[in-house]
Amino acid sequence: MQFKALPPLTVIKPLLTAALTLSTSPIFAEVLEIKVSNPDGSAVDTMVIFAEPIGFNPPDKVSEKVEIAQEEWAFNPFMTVVQLQDEVAFTNKDDFTHHIYSISGNNRFSFKLKPKSSNSITPELNENSAAQIAMGCNIHDWMSGYILVVDTPYFGKTNKSGVTQLELTQTGSYKVTLWHPQLESENHLLSQTIDVQKDVTIEWKLPTALMVQLPEVNEDEFDFLEKY
Amino acid sequence: MRNHWILISCLLPSSALALEGNLKGIIDLRISHADGLQSYVSGGQGKLQHSSGSDLSLGQLGLAGSLELSDSTSIHGVVNGFADSDKDRLGFTELYLKYRTLPSADGFRNGMRLGVFYPAISLENHATAWSTPNTLTPSTMNSWIGEEVRSTGLEYTAEWLGKFREADFDIKLNGTLFLKNDTAGAMISWHGWTQSSRQSVIGERLPLPYTPALDADLSGQSRNSDPFHEEDSRPGYMTSLEWKLHKRGLLQFGYFDSNTNPFTVTNGQYGWDTRFLFGGFQWNLNREWSLQGQIMQGDTLMQSPARVDVVNNDYRSAYLSLGWRKGPHRVNTRLEEFSVTDLDNTVGDNNNEYGKAITLTYRYRMARQWFILGEYSWINSDRTARIYTGDDSQQIERQLQAAVRYYF
Incomplete structure (x- = not known):
């Protein structure tokens, strides 16, 4: 796994964040961006990612x-x-x-x-x-x-580029987990702990390639009939 | 397609029990022209569904109803009607209780049917009310199943579904015990292999073609065979194994044994000890082309009460069907070969025959549930028993049919 810092943030965002932390419910998010790729570097789409706070509770949803x-x-x-x-x-x-x-x-x-x-x-x-x-x-x-x-309210699916963004309302440590029913790992899950104090982007390389096989479209035109 | 709902609410003191019903069906109207002998349907030695001449007929009116008792249990009843110049019949063809579990975590599923049903043999008759979606008439082998082979009993199926094991094939084992099928073999002996979409309805009697032995050694035999006759209270059995490769095709093998006492007779109905092996395959070459074939080979024995062979025949039938479809069009070409070999010495009852058949079918799908079909049948057969009625044993019979079918 690799961590990569984002480019410098604009000036406005820290100001806004500071202002909002004064309010009772945090509504501005730190963005956790995750890009999932196969060992050969190709993007993995429709991968589910969810983040669970460690040591604190997520907001009610x-x-x-x-x-x-x-x-x-x-x-x-x-x-x-x-x-x-x-x-x-x-x-x-x-x-x-x-x-x-x-x-x-x-x-x-x-x-x-x-x-x-x-x-x-x-x-x-x-x-x-x-x-x-x-x-x-x-x-x-x-x-x-x-x-x-x-x-947890923090979950998403990767897009065609293998990317998803989770908007986290609190900073802190998160257990971030990848899931796909065809992922070759224990229980089809892969996890790591990520400390989120500001917007971060993670590139997550799978140990083995995920070959997504969606169910084939049925081609028997008579399946609407009573079957024998 | 619309489903038709019947909601039966039985108002009980504390709760309401709701049973849901479902009705599906097929209507098949045909015009036909046949050139051949009098059809076996009305007691002739012809192999086609229709006797010579033109006819407007009800090829099939099939109604398949089911009533859900629970997620796993349902009652099924199938009524079929057929009407043409040779014969009109309307009645139940199947009636059974069905039970099917959910698969277990490793993909194992149990199923059961109890009642009157078709043993799982035909690969052609897989649509509503046991109709053949790709042709107007099934092969000789499956026409015979529809005429004479019906199980009244218990079927158990065990299935292993591949998707639970990350395999792309399923395996299905079938074991069936049945009664009331002790005359199966009579028609294949006395009129031989035939081709028709008719199905015998429960209670139907099948007329025998004339053979001189009916006035001699076979004088105890009724002029009509009862395909639902139980002669000896001994159950017959059928077992089969099916291997299905997802999307690509399937292989089946099976064995049927009526296990009938062959030397007793009741009400003009003899017991026939009928056994056969069967095998088949379906292979989808690609989206457009598919190949299907089945073969059946067996024997049947009927004896006098003194245990002398009266009818002792070997028989065989096989077909190969090539299908092509694109958009609303489907073309099917089926080639068949069939035979009956007479091994007994009964005078005036020669059952020998050998024949070949070609069936060309075009189907056009007008709308989701509406189809028009055209079919040409050619059967070249040599059957010695035709001489008894003054016909040549060698006959080439032809039939042209056009049909409108509506599935609902």
């Missing part, structure tokens, strides 16, 4: 409703990150039934979703740490999707 669509025989998006207490709504946008399930730890669920219908779950953590939920459809076996449940 209003819980949100996050939607995962079942569309064209696929979970859309393939990977979803939610904060604890967020509600996850599954909406079947296909015109045939799906049977969505998970057999992951304490986030087991199973329900049939008729066309155009919706159902919600509120996923839980796994023994007080981030929970990975692998989902499938018991009718269309090749469908797969993932949810990561985190107990």
Whole structure:
């Protein structure tokens, strides 16, 4: 891993930061920018990154409703990150039934979703740490999707350039974790501790290349029919 | 496509139990012109679905209903109707309770069916109400499954899903125990291999073509075979193994044994000890081209109460199907070869036959659920028993069909 200092900041920002630290709730953020790359230097996109404060609590966050669509025989998006207490709504946008399930730890669920219908779950953590939920459809076996449940408001996904920015409201030490269900590491996670006192950019090189394989688009035009 | 919902609310003292139903179906209207012998459907020695001449017919009216009892348990009923100049029938073709678990953490899944259902053999009949989405008529092998092979019993399936092991293939093991299929083998002996999208409905009787032995050694045999007859209360079994490579194709192997006592007769229905091996493959070469084939080889034995062989036949049927599709167009070419070899000495009941068939099908998808299909069938077969009705044993039969299909 490599740390790289950002270019000198403008004059205005320290002034603003100073002014805002006087208020009760910090609303200005230190930006933690992370760029993830493969060993060969190529960018890794759709990598999930989350940061958990070490020794202090993150700010409260209003819980949100996050939607995962079942569309064209696929979970859309393939990977979803939610904060604890967020509600996850599954909406079947296909015109045939799906049977969505998970057999992951304490986030087991199973329900049939008729066309155009919706159902919600509120996923839980796994023994007080981030929970990975692998989902499938018991009718269309090749469908797969993932949810990561985190107990922090600081999370994001890398873009095409392998970059994501987390806006942290407090300075201090953070445990920063990368996750991808196809990451070849223990529990598909990689972590490091980062001390954030000002805006920082980190270049994070994976030990082994991540070959992302999204589920292939289904090509059987008759899958809307009753199957034998 | 629209799903049709039936919400049945049973108002109980403390809670309401809601059962959800689902109805799907197929309507297939056809015009056809056939050039051949009287169809086997009405008791002739012809191999085509239609007797000679032109016809406007209901190729299939299929309704597949299900009722969800829970996430894992459901009841399924399939009603099929067929109407043409040779025969009109409407009735249940399948009725079963289905149970299917969720996969375990290592991808193992159990499944069960209890009731009347098709044993998992055909690779062609995989759409609503056991229809064939790519052709108007299935191969001779699967036409026979639709006519005479039906399981009334219990099917257990064990599946290992590859995605839980980071493998790209699934394995499925099937074990089925069944009753009420003790005459399977009669029609393949007495009319041989045929080609049709018809399916025998529960309770249907199948007319036998004339053979002189029906007035002699076979005088105890009814003129109509009951494909749902139980002769000896002994269950038959079927077992198969399927290996499915994601997106690319599958391989199947299986064995069927009716395990029937072959020397008893009740109400004009003999017991037939019918066994066959089957195998098949599906291979998607790319987005446009696909290849499918199946083969079945077996024997059937029917004896007199004195345990003398009355019908003892070996039989075989195989097809190879090449499909091409692009946009709304799909073209299918199927080649087949089939035979029945008569090994008994019964006078006036020669079951020998050998034949080849070509089926060319074009399908056009007009809208998501609407299809038009055109199909040309050519069957060249030599069947000695045709001489009993004054026809030449060697016949080339041809059939042209055009159909509109609506799946809902």
